[in-house]
Amino acid sequence: MNHTPHPAHDHVLLRTEGHAAHITLNRPKALNALTHPMVLRIDEALSAWADDPRVAQVVIDGAGERGLCAGGDIRAIHEDARTGGTASADFWRDEYRLNALIARYPKPYVALMDGIVMGGGVGVSAHGSVRIVTERSKVAMPETGIGFVPDVGGTYLLALAPGELGTHLALTGAPVGAADALLCGLADHFVPSSQLPPLVKDLSTSLVHDVLERYVTQPPPGTLDAARDWIDHCYAADTAEEIIERLRASGVPAAKEAVDTLLSKSPTAVKVTLAALRRARHLGPLERVLEQEYRVSCAALASADLVEGIRAQVIDKDRDPHWSPATLAHVTPAHVDRYFAPPGTRELRLDAIAPSQEVVW
Template sequence: MFRTLVTRSCLPRIYPRGCLHLTTLKLAEASNKDVQEKPSASLTDEVKFDYINKTGIILLNKPKALNALSLSMVQQIYPKMKEWESDGKTELVIIKSTSPKAFCAGGDIKALLSKTSDGERLRNEFFREEYKLNNLTGNYRLPYVAIINGITMGGGCGLSVHGPFRVATETTTIAMPETAIGLFPDVGGSHFLPRLPNNLGVFLGLTGYRLRGIDVLHAGIATHFVPSDRLEEVERRLIEIPKANYNSVKEVLDKSSQSAIQSQPPFSLQEQLPLINRLFSINTKDVETIFEQLKSDGSEFASKQLSTLEKMSPTSLKLTFEQLKRGQKLDLKDCLIMEYRMVQNVMNGHDFFEGVRSVLIDKDNKPQWKPNTLKGVSDKDIEAYFAKLSSSDDLRL
């Protein structure tokens, strides 16, 4: 829906402005040499790992592609997180980007387009491994802090939103834009979106609306807000916690966030919340009704959202609305199992390949959806996307 490990000598490059300085890290190392883990070689530089003062650090390092999540990245992150979780000494895990521009802009979906048998195998494996990682972050036994600085969309949300601590900055941009490419908000979107207040999740999931800066906290997606020029200080405090656990990590983040929030503006959607809550209600009969309500409302905001929705894949809109309805009653594990069935069925269809072609390949932004109207997508069509896969193909978590 998305590797030479870091050495001490390259830390100034890995930690740009707003991150930990080399001198700080050396002080931390000196105070805790007995628990220091030496970096080991890896296959590529897409992901780097470091280990300081009982803290495992995951650094997403594919800046030119905005850290688009690939299968190889997932296959490195998952076992390292499992290793830290069970080694008996690691107390905290932090995931962040080496670039201030993006935490993770989504999955590397261009790699999934081949309609050959190899392409099919890659799609099966990519989503299976990605969803396993999403489930791990949501059920991790160690405190897990995601620094969602910069662009965070799709697969980037899957790496962060299910964990207990999500730190946004003024440069954070959050969105789940999948309906624009013939997909649906996966990576556990069926779990976290329906649980946002004021039906914001339905609104975000259908429209792909982008939340920026402090709005990410106001919406309930981030748990904390820290200006980017204070990330260095916050990360230092986290790493220096004598005994890191949920409460001690929360205390550090709470103190840092509370002072920062006071100078931030209110939620930019505050005035629209009653409208969003009513027009995008998860209890609405169907997507067609949402369209009708937006038309009858007639406000500038409603008209703008209607115009956006009219560009999206009709199948994706109806599929997304149904997944959110079902997801509000499921735990994360069952949501991911459901989404894996959905995504495999989507990969057998037309709109995903057409949407990616239009938005990411040819960039003509003129997708030819099939069907191209909501009326052309029946309830039976949508139900088929939720069909259980064979026992050997289903996702096992």
Template sequence: MLHRSLPRLRCVLKHLRAVQMSSKADEEILFHTNKSLGVITLNRPKALNALNLSMAHKIYSQLLNWEADPNIGLVLIKGAGDKAFCAGGDIRAVTEAGRKGEPLAQEFFRQEYILNHKIGNYKKPYVAFIDGITMGGGVGLSVHGMFRVATERTMFAMPETAIGLFPDVGGGYFLPRLDDNLGIFLALTGFRLKSRDVKHIGIATHFVESSKADELQQRLSGLGSHPSKDQVASVLEELQAQSKVDADKEFTLKPHLDKIHQLFAGSTMESIFESLERDNSQWAAQQLQILKKMSPTSLKITLRLLLEGKKRSLAEDLVVEYRLSQRCIADKDFYEGVRAVLIDKDNSPQWNPADITEVQQKKVDWYFSPLEANRELVL
């Protein structure tokens, strides 16, 4: 009797394994451990691993658990698929909730910024393998960590001024700390950095070819439960030395560094526009044309955020950014930008106001003003 039931048992077990694998494939985020390494995999490849509220909650909770676990020595975060690490947050859902007055518009930014702060203050080595598109929410999941590893497929950008938002997730903290006004340039124009450029500018700490992803994970998992920062860096530097892709390419922005330093040095958007207009170079004209497509309100609040952010801690910056996020929810340009870029995709937003000279100082001040005490971000 037993030998007759074995085929049926095998069939049942095979079915159960298939169900488990299917269930795993459907999960939006995966956690597993490999020896002393905790691994986070963003698992929404069809959505370019975009971050939603549920994912932010789960990552934060898991990071707390691993931080307290003596058997976990370090954390690696990566994205599923070969197109994106994380292309941003679930902005469409946020604007839909904002229109309806639903709490997601508050809770998404709150939980995302709490997670960004935890990553920036994590007690164990945190390695972000930013293979593919890394924008918005994906920047927040990586840039504040101890190590950020770019590949030849990395594409980094903070394009928020094009949708009536601002470079958040701590952008007001890390962008103004880049040399030569590069952070201000990236924040205002949304310029895209690729491959080794992401390391050249200092956003990535290392460059490792995408083909070495598995080797990277295995090497990190063998470092034991108490690896030092230097031990992790040594592994990354060894793999970086073996990576030859794009090694002979010059930093894309190198020919323009002097102009970026000079032309994006103004303390107001009006002065930056004037500098670009006076320059008379083709490159300056191109940047001016790009800026004129962005939300004038977003440009003004972004410039102020970065100029003031030079003196703020990450926590202080995130508190200010949360205020800005809620003002964007209460204003008009954010909805119009998402409509034009992500929904209708006509790329013809009707900004209100439509020109930087029409954005009054009192409106900018309102964006930065404190929220009601019970609505402020608490870290």
């Protein structure tokens, strides 16, 4: 009898080399975008390796030359949202559980964040214990551009960034390079991309913390540190409208560019993202924030802006979304609050591990 391999077995390659277990996301033509079966396969592998004494550490990377992962399968989400389906909610439920598992993983989890790392790609890397960026890294949570809101623990990570840097990145969706990813707490170490192969080879025989220092160097300069004054002042405002007023009044060319960027995003997504970030700062552990993100994501799945945003950016690629409501002024507080309402029987519940229970490496 012939057994056809499950697509996830081709899309997530698993192997062990000495002490290290490896996960390779293998959809290079789709920039390694995550599907539901891929998430389940990664979760299954990590759960098995956690108790395997032969595995000392886990390494995740992406196939091809373009990046680790560009996020979730946007086309599948568009079809689901357009037809009123629930497959995306099921996908997010398991994806967010995986994000929490990675954050609490009892062994070193080494994420090679080379190239493009966006959305769901951040979720499978930036919660790891050893997060490595290169000169090719472009890290972003670009959800507001498709009428969505940063998820996969993105609002947790960005809420923890210094000052209001995370607010700037979440609302604009701007990608950052290595130095700025390090500054914002999205990564831990810079290693030149040419040094990744020898580093990976060393991980088969040595623990990551024993060999890492011979590969880590200083990244090329970033841009956000010099912009802290205007970013921290402008994005500290209470509302999206006031943020835009402060950006306009700052007299800084980059701030004016940020205004243009913000006004191109879904007004609803901008306001909900701002609210999600502010709430995330007070929710406590990652698990509580992921539960909030699940509420928001499920609400977004039923919104017109998610369908329209993906259509304009990914399906038709006309880059001309027609948002509803069309302006920030027409997005009311009640409209925003609906995104945070409990979804009834579809609530996500995650067990949080107290800090004293976490394994330290």
